[in-house]
Amino acid sequence: MKTKYLPLLGLAMLAPLAHSETLSISCGAVGAELQLCKEGVDAWAAKTGNTVKLVSTPNSSTERLSLYQQILSAGSTDLDVMQIDVVWPGMLASQLLDLTPYIKDQAEFFPSMISNDTINGKLVAMPWFTDAGxxxxxxxxxxxxxxxxxxxxxxxxxxxxxxxxxxxxxxxxxxxxxxxxxxxxxxxxxxxxxxxxxxxxxxxxxxxxxxxxxxxxxxxxxxxxxxxxxxxxxxxxxxxxxxxxxxxxxxxxxxxxxxxxxxxxxxxxxxxxxxxxxxxxxxxxxxxxxxxxxxLGGWQLAVSKYSQHPQLAADLVSYLTSYEEQKRRAIKGTYNPTRPALYQDAEVTTAVPFFKDLYDVFVNGVxxxxxxxxxxxxxxxxxxxxxxxxxxxxxxxxxxxxxxxxxxxxxxxx
Known part of the structure; x- marks a missing residue:
């Protein structure tokens, strides 16, 4: 399946392809972000037989938050999956899907990151990659x-x-x-x-x-x-x-x-x-x-509660935050995993030696x-x-x- 790049306006007018569903996801475009996201969603689309559209959003996190707030406050169905900053779950929680029933491997992530994304007992996002200056x-x-x-x-x-x-x-x-x-x-x-x-x-x-x-x-x-x-x-x-x-x-x-x-x-x-x-x-x-x-930085994946395909969107989030997908992104793009086991993965530490050397910096960020x-x-x-x-x-x-x-x-x- 090819990923389609479309402007935000007009997405709702497009009908899904026959025999498949169509999801939309917003990814960042800093460095290799957009290309790695495209590769990941293409792999999921090919595996599931669905189609994914990549929606462009501003690189500035401040401008991106403003855009998300406009979309969510309007109850728009134009976005299914959103890449959100580590400091946004509390601000957006009321308009995000509770992922608890859909994500079965929460214990394999850093507990502090799962805690960050859990608001009032609801898992409103999944840690995708972490960051530290x-x-x-x-x-x-x-x-x-x-x-x-x-x-x-x-x-x-x-x-x-x-x-x-x-x-x-x-x-x-x-x-x-x-x-x-x-x-x-x-x-x-x-x-x-x-x-x-x-x-x-x-x-x-x-x-x-x-x-x-x-x-x-x-x-x-x-x-x-x-x-x-x-x-x-x-x-x-x-x-x-x-x-x-x-x-x-x-x-x-x-x-x-x-x-x-x-x-x-x-x-x-x-x-x-x-x-x-x-x-x-x-x-x-x-x-x-x-x-x-x-x-402490980092980005999460969340599902809009207005998504018309919540289970499918949650499955896409699960795939993109999986061990193998995070490993691929770590090796190819130096994106810090949110799963502790990957910091002991020999292929990862060979490709990015400072992941292991500066492990304490990443897990003890301010x-x-x-x-x-x-x-x-x-x-x-x-x-x-x-x-x-x-x-x-x-x-x-x-x-x-x-x-x-x-x-x-x-x-x-x-």
């Missing part, structure tokens, strides 16, 4: 300049400047020291939370539901990040999402990059200018007394404050990334931004 670095350039992998953000800043200046003098005028996700969207929430947590600044809202964004760790983190713009990071980084950062790094024009694991397989592709020149490490600490921090803020998380994150962006653009001091966030977050959570 990582530091990608040019190991050839660190060796050339006799510099170690940076353990702290200050060390990264210093090494990035030394190598950036040296490479520019050697002829690469496009070289930058560090690229990351600076656009005002959910990706900046992830990056900034890592800066804050690594400086012992907490996670914005503590376990008691108290807002805490004016502490010294928050101020230090924002000052540090602000200092990168136009020194070791281009001014344009304030418009970078994942792919923009990867584009600069993979063309050989950055020393360090913060990104998700998917970037590894693309950097190692046969046509990559930096093939075999890249290393991966935990993100730096916020100082000697700080700690390594990696925001959670965004989505559980504690519930359906208000969207407002919390939106405020946070916008205020951080204002600081990075040098339009407000970190102290003033923190005071503003404190007051507005407390108001949101009342």
């Amino acid at each position: 990582l530091l990608f670095y040019r190991k050839d350039l660190l060796e050339k300049y006799k510099l170690p992998i940076p353990a702290t953000w200050s060390e990264l800043s210093q090494s990035a400047k030394v190598i950036q200046d040296g490479e520019r003098q050697a002829g690469n005028s496009q070289m930058w020291g560090y690229v990351w996700q600076g656009r005002a969207y959910e990706g900046l929430t992830c990056d900034a939370l890592e800066w804050v947590y690594s400086h012992n600044g907490g996670t914005l809202i503590n376990d008691k539901g108290e807002v805490d964004v004016t502490n010294p760790g928050v101020i230090a983190a924002l000052n540090q990040a602000k200092s990168w713009v136009n020194t070791i990071s281009p001014e344009g980084v304030l418009n970078y999402a994942e792919e923009e950062a990867r584009g600069v790094f993979q063309t050989g024009n950055a020393v360090f990059m913060r990104n998700w694991p998917y970037a590894w397989s693309l950097a190692q592709a046969s046509d990559s200018p930096i093939k075999d020149k890249v290393g991966v490490a935990p993100l730096p600490k916020g100082g000697e007394d700080g700690k390594h921090a990696a925001t 959670p965004r404050p989505s559980s504690i803020s519930g359906d208000k998380y969207g407002q919390v994150s939106n405020l946070f990334f916008n205020m951080v962006h204002v600081v990075l653009a040098d339009s407000m001091s970190p102290e003033k931004a923190a005071e503003t966030m404190q007051k507005k977050l407390e108001r949101i959570l009342r």
Whole structure:
């Protein structure tokens, strides 16, 4: 069966093929996501005799959430299966199908991930792949300049400047020291939370539901990040999402990059200018007394409760999150499995050695404050990334931004 690419509008007017049902699924398109999704759904379609349409959605997680909310609030049947962010189950739960009767192998997944996707006793999504922020670095350039992998953000800043200046003098005028996700969207929430947590600044809202964004760790983190713009990071980084950062790094024009694991397989592709020149490490600490921090990411598969084929849609979710399909995606696209057994699979660890080396980073990532803020998380994150962006653009001091966030977050959570 061929996967059909169709715009969202007009899907409902298309009749299913004879002797089969037609499902629609939304997949991301960052890196190799779309191609791997297409291959997976094609395999399921061939196995079951059904047809699957891939519906394009924005790469920006913030824009994608808005689209999903519009579709679901309208009770639309245009989407059967949706790829949703790890922080969305609580926000979308009331309009998602309870998968409990359909998924029989829940015990084979990380318990914390199943727990994340279980809202009020209902399994509203299945973990498809997990993520944690990582530091990608040019190991050839660190060796050339006799510099170690940076353990702290200050060390990264210093090494990035030394190598950036040296490479520019050697002829690469496009070289930058560090690229990351600076656009005002959910990706900046992830990056900034890592800066804050690594400086012992907490996670914005503590376990008691108290807002805490004016502490010294928050101020230090924002000052540090602000200092990168136009020194070791281009001014344009304030418009970078994942792919923009990867584009600069993979063309050989950055020393360090913060990104998700998917970037590894693309950097190692046969046509990559930096093939075999890249290393991966935990993100730096916020100082000697700080700690390594990696925001927990990841994507789930959920079924709309408005789907006209709920059992079939749940079967597609079960197939795409199966051991063999997750193994294929791990080897081919560096997508972190949500099944612990795959981190011991020799074929997986041979293809992606850092899966085993950085296992603790992936399973102990820093959670965004989505559980504690519930359906208000969207407002919390939106405020946070916008205020951080204002600081990075040098339009407000970190102290003033923190005071503003404190007051507005407390108001949101009342």
